[in-house]
Amino acid sequence: MHFAIRYLTEYRYDAPVTDNLNALRVRPATSSSQRCDEFHTRIEPEARVSRHLDYFGTEVLEFGIPTAHEQLTIDVRARVVTSEPPEPPDGSWESLGSSSYLDAAGEFALPWQDQPALLGLDELHEALETDSPLETLELLCELVPDRFEYRPGVTYVGSTIDDLLKMGAGVCQDFVHLSLVLLRRRGIAARYVSGYLWAAPEDGGADSLEVDTHAWLEALLPGTDGYGEPVWVGADPTNRRLAGETHVKIGHGRFYADVPPVKGLYLGGATSDLTAAVTMSRLDPQASARA
Amino acid sequence: MKTLAMDGYRPRAPFLDELFEPDGSPRPAAEALVGDLNRLGREGLIEAGRRRDAIFMQQGITFETSGESGASHERPFPLDLVPRVLSGEEWRDIKRGLAQRIRALNHFVDDVYHAREIVREGLVPWRLVAGCSHFARAVHGIRPPGGVYTHVAGCDLVRHSDGSWKVIEDNVRIPSGISYVLENRAAMARLVPELFASYRVRPVDHYPQLLLGALRSVAPSAESEATVVVWTPGPANPAYFEHAFLARQMGVELVEASDLVVRDDVLYMRTTRGLERVHAVYRRLDDDFVDPLEFRPDSLLGVPGLARAYRAGSVAIANAFGTGVADDKAVYCFVPEMIRFYLGEEPILENVRTYLLSDPEVLEHVLKRLDELVVKPTGESGGRGVMIGPHANEAEIARMRAVIQAHPERWIAQDVVRLSTVPTVGPEGELNPRHVDLRPFAVFGERIDIVPGGLTRVALEEGSLIVNSSRGGGSKDTWVLEDGDDADRAGPPIADTLPPALPDLRYGTWSGQQQQQQQWRAASQRGNVERRAS
Numbered sequence: 001m002h003f004a005i006r007y008l009t010e011y012r013y014d015a016p017v018t019d020n021l022n023a024l025r026v027r028p029a030t031s032s033s034q035r036c037d038e039f040h041t042r043i044e045p046e047a048r049v050s051r052h053l054d055y056f057g058t059e060v061l062e063f064g065i066p067t068a069h070e071q072l073t074i075d076v077r078a079r080v081v082t083s084e085p086p087e088p089p090d091g092s093w094e095s096l097g098s099s100s101y102l103d104a105a106g107e108f109a110l111p112w113q114d115q116p117a118l119l120g121l122d123e124l125h126e127a128l129e130t131d132s133p134l135e136t137l138e139l140l141c142e143l144v145p146d147r148f149e150y151r152p153g154v155t156y157v158g159s160t161i162d163d164l165l166k167m168g169a170g171v172c173q174d175f176v177h178l179s180l181v182l183l184r185r186r187g188i189a190a191r192y193v194s195g196y197l198w199a200a201p202e203d204g205g206a207d208s209l210e211v212d213t214h215a216w217l218e219a220l221l222p223g224t225d226g227y228g229e230p231v232w233v234g235a236d237p238t239n240r241r242l243a244g245e246t247h248v249k250i251g252h253g254r255f256y257a258d259v260p261p262v263k264g265l266y267l268g269g270a271t272s273d274l275t276a277a278v279t280m281s282r283l284d285p286q287a288s289a290r291a
Numbered sequence: 292m293k294t295l296a297m298d299g300y301r302p303r304a305p306f307l308d309e310l311f312e313p314d315g316s317p318r319p320a321a322e323a324l325v326g327d328l329n330r331l332g333r334e335g336l337i338e339a340g341r342r343r344d345a346i347f348m349q350q351g352i353t354f355e356t357s358g359e360s361g362a363s364h365e366r367p368f369p370l371d372l373v374p375r376v377l378s379g380e381e382w383r384d385i386k387r388g389l390a391q392r393i394r395a396l397n398h399f400v401d402d403v404y405h406a407r408e409i410v411r412e413g414l415v416p417w418r419l420v421a422g423c424s425h426f427a428r429a430v431h432g433i434r435p436p437g438g439v440y441t442h443v444a445g446c447d448l449v450r451h452s453d454g455s456w457k458v459i460e461d462n463v464r465i466p467s468g469i470s471y472v473l474e475n476r477a478a479m480a481r482l483v484p485e486l487f488a489s490y491r492v493r494p495v496d497h498y499p500q501l502l503l504g505a506l507r508s509v510a511p512s513a514e515s516e517a518t519v520v521v522w523t524p525g526p527a528n529p530a531y532f533e534h535a536f537l538a539r540q541m542g543v544e545l546v547e548a549s550d551l552v553v554r555d556d557v558l559y560m561r562t563t564r565g566l567e568r569v570h571a572v573y574r575r576l577d578d579d580f581v582d583p584l585e586f587r588p589d590s591l592l593g594v595p596g597l598a599r600a601y602r603a604g605s606v607a608i609a610n611a612f613g614t615g616v617a618d619d620k621a622v623y624c625f626v627p628e629m630i631r632f633y634l635g636e637e638p639i640l641e642n643v644r645t646y647l648l649s650d651p652e653v654l655e656h657v658l659k660r661l662d663e664l665v666v667k668p669t670g671e672s673g674g675r676g677v678m679i680g681p682h683a684n685e686a687e688i689a690r691m692r693a694v695i696q697a698h699p700e701r702w703i704a705q706d707v708v709r710l711s712t713v714p715t716v717g718p719e720g721e722l723n724p725r726h727v728d729l730r731p732f733a734v735f736g737e738r739i740d741i742v743p744g745g746l747t748r749v750a751l752e753e754g755s756l757i758v759n760s761s762r763g764g765g766s767k768d769t770w771v772l773e774d775g776d777d778a779d780r781a782g783p784p785i786a787d788t789l790p791p792a793l794p795d796l797r798y799g800t801w802s803g804q805q806q807q808q809q810q811w812r813a814a815s816q817r818g819n820v821e822r823r824a825s
Contacts, residue, residue, distance in 0.1 A: 011804060017802075019552060019553075019554070019595070019596075021553070021584060021595050021596045021599075022804075023584060048555065050556065050599075050603070052432075052602065053432075054428070054429075054431070055428035055429070055431035055432075056428075062599055064553070064554065064555065064556075064596060064599075066554045066555070102418075103417075106417055106418070106421060107417070107418065107421035107422065109418075110418060110421065110422050157805045257588075258428070260805055262804070262805065263584065263588075263803075263804075263805050264584075264803070264804045264805070265583060265584055265595045265802065265803050265804070266802055266804070267802075268802070269802075270802070271802075272802070272804060274804070
């Protein structure tokens with residue numbers, strides 16, 4: 001699929017602020033199933049933007065506005081082409097212990113930093129016992145939205161898995177964090193993915209949608225026994241499915257804090273009012289409802 | 292009639308005593324010292340101790356200690372009046388061994404954030420590195436000026452009963468204690484000058500000059516003399532005295548986060564004359580707190596954008612961000628391998644035998660022997676969380692067993708080292724054998740310089756092996772004897788000027804902005820606007 005993405009963020013401060021430093025992780029990645037053709041940013045007040053790739057390979061745009069201002073606009077536009085990823089491999093549980101798997105998994109197979117010893121986690125863990133890692137991943141995409149309500153506003157940017165389990169509700173970021181813990185407990189390497197989702201209604205229809213940045217995950221599934229390398233497979237527990245060409249990836253990390261779309265700090269006691277909007281438009285001729 | 296200070300002193304077998312032979316006679320190099328101590332007598336030592344405490348309290352040379360109850364109090368830094376004596380020959384080996392080790396550790400830090408050769412060779416497991424709490428992803432791919440990361444290192448050495456020196460841990464983040472080395476020497480010369488009469492002791496007071504030289508040598512300032520600052524987290528920090536001491540001795544500004552600001556990837560200090568560019572920072576706070584944009588977002592002590600300036604190469608940071616990965620206690624096990632791999636040399640100084648608990652077989656073995664081993668958390672320093680098996684009771688061992696089993700990868704175990712002893716003054720002026728270790732301070736700029744001796748820490752309680760000053764340890768002046776060879780020459784002294792005090796500038800508080808990720812599901816597109824492309 002071919003998309004134009006516009007990600008517009010506006011901060012209004014109720015008093016002048018200075019030294020507004022920001023880091024953006026918003027550029028669609030280029031990978032085997034995705035290509036970013038065009039990418040532009042506009043910052044208002046104007047600022048010099050520097051770029052580098054971070055530890056996880058995500059492009060980071062950084063800028064700072066030293067002088068006093070009461071408004072900040074970050075306007076990002078991108079064009080991207082995605083394709084449907086290949087069928088995920090259905091390797092065995094035993095393959096998870098192989099050295100080729102562990103080498104590819106690296107730190108994404110390590111136990112979650114502060115393993116929450118929480119009520120309810122054990123039960124979810126047991127519910128995910130299946131015949132293969134792929135089955136567990138698919139089951140997880142059903143289990144999490146079955147057990148937890150998607151409700152914006154109940155959690156915030158720094159919420160923990162604890163909070164999700166206690167509230168019984170959260171947003172995609174929380175769903176993904178919980179899923180990562182569960183996958184790693186099963187020995188499946190898993191990482192957090194930040195990106196954009198073309199969330200068209202089931203009947204297709206729309207050419208342009210206002211969405212928001214989205215989070216899903218990638219799990220490392222072992223190759224079918226005896227053949228092939230392990231493969232990172234995208235899965236979206238918020239939307240009950242594996243990730244496909246509707247998912248536009250920005251980058252990945254261990255958790256949200258490794259790939260926040262916008263992260264910033266400013267000097268001054270003012271409070272800020274944020275409006276952020278992501279508009280996705282399909283550029284290729286509208287296909288009929290996708291199978 | 293004076294009481295001889297050494298009356299009844301007996302080395303305690305099987306430990307090696309550094310001043311006395313096992314039969315109780317002074318070692319050759321210590322004969323004159325023992326004679327002088329005896330002439331001082333117990334009364335003389337008690338009197339000198341009184342003067343020492345008064346001077347230290349008055350000068351603020353104190354240390355904050357916290358008891359088991361958690362209450363903390365200031366007390367004069369406990370300097371024992373009996374010096375420790377090392378021969379020039381012995382020191383040369385230690386110095387060579389340390390320089391070798393620090394060079395290897397510096398290579399390792401560079402490697403871990405770049406090519407990971409040592410991992411590819413299969414010598415160090417990647418999971419171990421990535422699992423280190425001090426592994427700093429934010430500085431991946433950044434090579435500091437001169438390729439130096441570990442500008443200041445303070446490796447802890449112990450002397451085993453067979454006389455060999457071993458490294459017990461590496462400290463390449465923000466090792467502290469050098470100010471006590473200098474103050475101890477100055478105090479000894481004032482309190483007990485007679486002890487120096489028969490010895491030529493190598494000076495230590497050129498350390499600030501070495502440090503300033505190293506910082507200037509790595510500072511990216513082509514056009515003018517580099518501006519160097521010492522960055523302290525503030526007066527509440529237990530080592531604040533040292534931060535202020537070093538800034539004063541080097542003649543540079545002592546700053547806190549509110550004095551610093553990053554503009555266009557360049558670090559500046561706020562002064563009464565406006566912003567002044569800073570080229571090198573000797574920082575005395577952990578990575579976690581240096582830049583809330585890249586490290587811990589809730590840090591109020593940090594300078595937002597500092598990691599950016601560092602990445603841009605406009606400022607040198609000593610020690611570099613991310614060095615903590617090299618003094619992790621699990622990584623410690625691999626230092627001998629690092630020396631062979633990076634330098635192609637055999638290690639001069641040995642490690643203490645260490646058990647990595649991430650290996651299930653090793654773990655099982657160690658859990659059976661907890662009462663004989665020392666257990667340490669991998670990511671901590673300063674003796675925090677350490678359990679010495681032979682000194683622990685059953686309940687403590689049981690507790691530790693449970694903690695280890697929950698997270699074996701966060702712990703290591705080591706054989707108990709029979710630390711050497713040195714006579715130490717007791718409350719009645721009598722001398723008793725007390726266990727010691729040694730923290731020499733190395734400065735890495737264009738080359739590695741190591742100040743002769745270092746901080747000898749002494750466990751003041753009988754039989755205790757815990758020398759950390761935060762846990763009731765004291766210190767000794769450490770003498771390296773001049774033998775005409777390999778002298779550590781000092782250059783011209785730095786003018787002893789006080790830096791101008793910075794006005795207390797406060798520019799409001801930092802606020803954060805982040806967007807939570809949330810995505811409406813396709814099924815619940817409440818309120819979302821659909822627009823037809825024209």
